[in-house]
Amino acid sequence: MNNSRRSFIKLSALGASGVALSSAAFSAIPIKDTINSGVAKIDPLPLKRTATYCEVCFWKCAAWAFSDEQGTIHKIIGNQNDPHCFGRLCPRGTGGVGMYSDKDRLKHPLIRTEINGKQEFKEASWEEALNLVASKMQTIKDQYGPESMALIKHGSPGSHLEHLFKAYGSDTIAEPAYAQCRGPRETGFGLTFGSWVGSPEPTDIRDTKCLVLIGSHLGENMHNSQVQEMSDAIDNGAKIITVDPRFSTVASKSQFWLPIKPSTDIALLLSWMHVLIYEDLYNKEYVEKYGHGFKALKKHVKPFSPEWAYGITAIKPDQIRKTARAMAAAAPSTIVHPGRHVTWYGDDSQRARAVAILNGLLGSWGNKGGFYFKEKIKIPKYPHPKYPHPKWGWKEIGEKFPFAEMGNTTEVIKASIASENQKYPIKGWFVAGTNLVASVPQKNIIEKAVESLEFIVVMDTMPMEITGYADVILPECTYLERYDGLRSSPNREPSVALRAPAVEPQYNTKPAWWMAKELGNRLGLADYFDFENIEEVLDWQLKQIGSSLKEMKKIGVKNFKRKSGPLYLEKGKPYEFPTQSGKIEFYSEELAGMGLDPMPVYTPHETPDSGFYRLNYGRSPMHTFSRTINNPNLSDLTDENTLWVNPKVARIENLKKGQEVWLENQDGIVSQFPIKVRVTERIRWDSVYMYHGFGHNNKKLSRAHGKGISDTDMITRIKVDPLMGGTGMRGNFVKIHAENPAKEVLI
Numbered sequence: 004m005n006n007s008r009r010s011f012i013k014l015s016a017l018g019a020s021g022v023a024l025s026s027a028a029f030s031a032i033p034i035k036d037t038i039n040s041g042v043a044k045i046d047p048l049p050l051k052r053t054a055t056y057c058e059v060c061f062w063k064c065a066a067w068a069f070s071d072e073q074g075t076i077h078k079i080i081g082n083q084n085d086p087h088c089f090g091r092l093c094p095r096g097t098g099g100v101g102m103y104s105d106k107d108r109l110k111h112p113l114i115r116t117e118i119n120g121k122q123e124f125k126e127a128s129w130e131e132a133l134n135l136v137a138s139k140m141q142t143i144k145d146q147y148g149p150e151s152m153a154l155i156k157h158g159s160p161g162s163h164l165e166h167l168f169k170a171y172g173s174d175t176i177a178e179p180a181y182a183q184c185r186g187p188r189e190t191g192f193g194l195t196f197g198s199w200v201g202s203p204e205p206t207d208i209r210d211t212k213c214l215v216l217i218g219s220h221l222g223e224n225m226h227n228s229q230v231q232e233m234s235d236a237i238d239n240g241a242k243i244i245t246v247d248p249r250f251s252t253v254a255s256k257s258q259f260w261l262p263i264k265p266s267t268d269i270a271l272l273l274s275w276m277h278v279l280i281y282e283d284l285y286n287k288e289y290v291e292k293y294g295h296g297f298k299a300l301k302k303h304v305k306p307f308s309p310e311w312a313y314g315i316t317a318i319k320p321d322q323i324r325k326t327a328r329a330m331a332a333a334a335p336s337t338i339v340h341p342g343r344h345v346t347w348y349g350d351d352s353q354r355a356r357a358v359a360i361l362n363g364l365l366g367s368w369g370n371k372g373g374f375y376f377k378e379k380i381k382i383p384k385y386p387h388p389k390y391p392h393p394k395w396g397w398k399e400i401g402e403k404f405p406f407a408e409m410g411n412t413t414e415v416i417k418a419s420i421a422s423e424n425q426k427y428p429i430k431g432w433f434v435a436g437t438n439l440v441a442s443v444p445q446k447n448i449i450e451k452a453v454e455s456l457e458f459i460v461v462m463d464t465m466p467m468e469i470t471g472y473a474d475v476i477l478p479e480c481t482y483l484e485r486y487d488g489l490r491s492s493p494n495r496e497p498s499v500a501l502r503a504p505a506v507e508p509q510y511n512t513k514p515a516w517w518m519a520k521e522l523g524n525r526l527g528l529a530d531y532f533d534f535e536n537i538e539e540v541l542d543w544q545l546k547q548i549g550s551s552l553k554e555m556k557k558i559g560v561k562n563f564k565r566k567s568g569p570l571y572l573e574k575g576k577p578y579e580f581p582t583q584s585g586k587i588e589f590y591s592e593e594l595a596g597m598g599l600d601p602m603p604v605y606t607p608h609e610t611p612d613s614g615f616y617r618l619n620y621g622r623s624p625m626h627t628f629s630r631t632i633n634n635p636n637l638s639d640l641t642d643e644n645t646l647w648v649n650p651k652v653a654r655i656e657n658l659k660k661g662q663e664v665w666l667e668n669q670d671g672i673v674s675q676f677p678i679k680v681r682v683t684e685r686i687r688w689d690s691v692y693m694y695h696g697f698g699h700n701n702k703k704l705s706r707a708h709g710k711g712i713s714d715t716d717m718i719t720r721i722k723v724d725p726l727m728g729g730t731g732m733r734g735n736f737v738k739i740h741a742e743n744p745a746k747e748v749l750i
């Protein structure tokens with residue numbers, strides 16, 4: 004990217020101001036009467052209590068932030084009445100105050116300028132920055148149409164900008180939480196039960212007797228209420244079955260750990276179906292009543308005996324039988340968890356369908372201890388004129404994927420690379436709340452797109468890597484300094500949570516809703532933002548659902564009674580599933596009609612060549628993706644990732660504990676930094692493992708820069724899901740080098 008029109012700008016490292024703060028957020032503060040009172044009486048200062056919901060990850064736990072008049076936030080604790088957290092935050096949520104106190108934060112609007120041939124960011128006023136963004140958006144609209152401006156977003160800023168984009172005329176919208184995360188499971192479950200799993204997942208873990216986790220490592224994956232419910236279920240004697248090539252934390256709490264050969268899960272799932280059906284262990288009454296195509300499924304899985312699966316998965320037949328029987332013994336209070344980050348090998352929607360079918364055979368969907376029928380409150384939209392109809396948008400960009408239900412980030416990036424026959428030309432990006440270079444693999448296509456684009460604006464709170472590609476950077480204040488949209492989430496009972504500012508925004512930062520409104524005014528869309536401030540909108544919305552801003556400020560979370568009917572299927576009452584057949588589709592007529600596999604099929608995937616190991620990655624319990632690595636409180640707890648290698652691999656590669664190594668992948672891509680070796684039996688000998696999110700290369704991130712390796716950098720080969728376009732990331736292989744191989748080449 005040297006000498007390019009838009010070179011990546013790494014601002015120099017900060018000096019003393021970047022020194023890590025102490026982990027004050029974790030120190031015990033004598034708070035009495037914190038619940039159900041407006042003010043916590045703390046000696047010697049009274050602290051103000053403000054309702055919020057956490058933005059450190061997307062579980063969005065409702066919380067109370069305690070602050071003083073000087074603007075210090077002393078503590079954030081969970082809201083007792085919140086079904087996402089039951090009054091307790093995870094360590095990341097507790098450390099969320101570090102997002103506010105981080106001295107590396109973006110502090111002012113920045114505009115890319117060229118000084119003596121060198122590109123730099125210069126500080127700008129909000130007036131200058133917003134005028135520039137609006138004029139570029141207007142130019143793109145006039146020259147190419149509004150569709151050519153894309154919004155790539157994640158998290159809370161997204162909804163404010165989505166409204167701006169729809170008003171402006173663009174539906175070219177995508178987020179990495181779909182095609183790089185849970186998209187395939189929504190397709191797989193949608194095709195089987197007729198509805199998305201959604202977030203939070205309606206898994207009745209509290210009352211389960213058997214929880215099956217397939218590459219879903221709850222406990223490291225810190226989804227709060229699920230982890231708490233799982234821990235209670237374990238205390239109540241629930242069996243846990245973990246299928247993971249790695250001995251995860253939850254594997255250590257499991258009755259059965261099945262260390263599967265990576266990429267072979269569909270074979271195991273088919274074999275489990277075989278045992279349930281041919282040992283007569285499935286829920287006959289349920290299947291007869293609610294199932295469609297069971298006979299075809301029975302025939303389909305006949306050859307898939309545990310002996311057949313053993314040769315593929317390396318799981319012993321006896322283990323496959325025992326685990327299938329354990330699931331059946333607990334059914335219908337058994338959950339085969341749908342997983343969440345499921346974009347693995349390209350056949351992910353089909354694997355998710357296999358998981359769904361298994362739940363169908365066990366009778367788990369709609370039964371206590373399985374999956375409940377969730378309910379949420381629909382928050383009315385603040386009145387505004389009708390949105391215009393774009394000529395094309397995310398649907399057309401992803402048109403080759405028949406089951407895509409949201410924009411696909413990878414396809415939007417590809418459509419941004421200029422070419423002769425660009426069908427859906429994207430010319431500008433508005434990136435908000437997503438560090439694309441860390442969350443979407445194949446950096447080369449991102450860089451090509453960046454080269455082609457006429458304009459990029461990034462809205463973030465931190466100088467993350469993506470900001471280095473921006474023409475304009477809009478600094479958002481953190482979640483602790485702003486109002487946001489209401490959190491309305493589907494649960495056993497509907498609930499609504501408020502986010503209000505605990506403190507004034509630091510520096511020259513502003514909330515996304517304000518930026519969206521200001522841009523709307525400049526783009527002639529003021530009618531869509533017919534309010535003075537967001538309090539007006541929130542109060543109006545809350546009044547429509549029987550509350551008010553005043554009430555929500557006091558209680559933070561409001562729980563509502565169910566209106567949609569019972570939590571589970573009712574004995575003796577008919578129930579129609581929202582599928583084509585009105586039943587659970589063991590056999591999918593829809594897929595068959597399109598010439599696609601109507602039932603999941605196992606296909607082998609590539610395995611590493613000699614000298615290479617499969618790159619496996621997952622969640623750091625103390626971090627969220629790349630977003631918290633620089634957080635002063637959380638980097639105190641884990642400041643780098645390590646490379647997990649099996650002792651056998653350590654012997655072959657002559658590796659010592661703590662030794663720094665470099666990685667090179669199958670396409671010759673070398674890691675930007677070294678990573679320390681961790682020798683452990685907890686990973687199979689054919690794979691290596693690391694936490695996702697590390698290896699930041701922006702020097703402005705004083706704590707995160709150069710710490711560990713970015714898994715995303717090493718993922719250059721992707722396996723695309725033909726059903727919905729998911730970006731399968733787990734087919735990459737790495738070599739381990741004691742010295743930096745890139746350096747060797749240079750010498």
Ligand SMILES: Nc1nc2c(c(=O)[nH]1)N[C@H]1C(S)=C(S)[C@@H](COP(=O)(O)OP(=O)(O)OC[C@H]3O[C@@H](n4cnc5c(=O)[nH]c(N)nc54)[C@H](O)[C@@H]3O)O[C@H]1N2
Binds near residue numbers: 058159179462695718
């Ligand atoms: N290699 C690899 N890639 C992955 C994954 C993986 O495990 N490995 N996981 C995938 C999954 S499951 C997901 S969901 C996606 C997640 O993808 P992303 O959401 O893109 O994840 P982050 O890297 O955390 O980027 C979040 C960005 O939002 C910024 N941010 C944080 N808070 C705010 C805020 O309040 N306002 C604004 N404006 N910005 C904010 C952060 O500073 C950061 O730049 O990544 C996917 N990509």
Ligand SMILES: Nc1nc2c(c(=O)[nH]1)N[C@H]1C(S)=C(S)[C@@H](COP(=O)(O)OP(=O)(O)OC[C@H]3O[C@@H](n4cnc5c(=O)[nH]c(N)nc54)[C@H](O)[C@@H]3O)O[C@H]1N2
Binds near residue numbers: 184185217342627
């Ligand atoms: N602490 C923390 N918690 C989080 C997040 C976070 O960033 N930090 N992010 C949240 C988000 S958005 C998501 S999507 C979820 C993601 O959480 P999960 O859906 O649980 O996914 P991963 O973190 O990708 O976990 C991957 C697991 O799959 C295993 N695995 C790898 N290959 C295979 C295979 O071929 N077969 C099987 N059976 N297993 C395999 C890995 O060893 C690892 O244990 O986590 C959520 N929770």
Ligand code: SF4
Binds near residue numbers: 058
């Ligand atoms: S699970 Fe943790 S990080 Fe995620 S929203 Fe809840 S407290 Fe915040």
Ligand SMILES: [Mo]
Binds near residue numbers: 180184
């Ligand atoms: Mo995700």
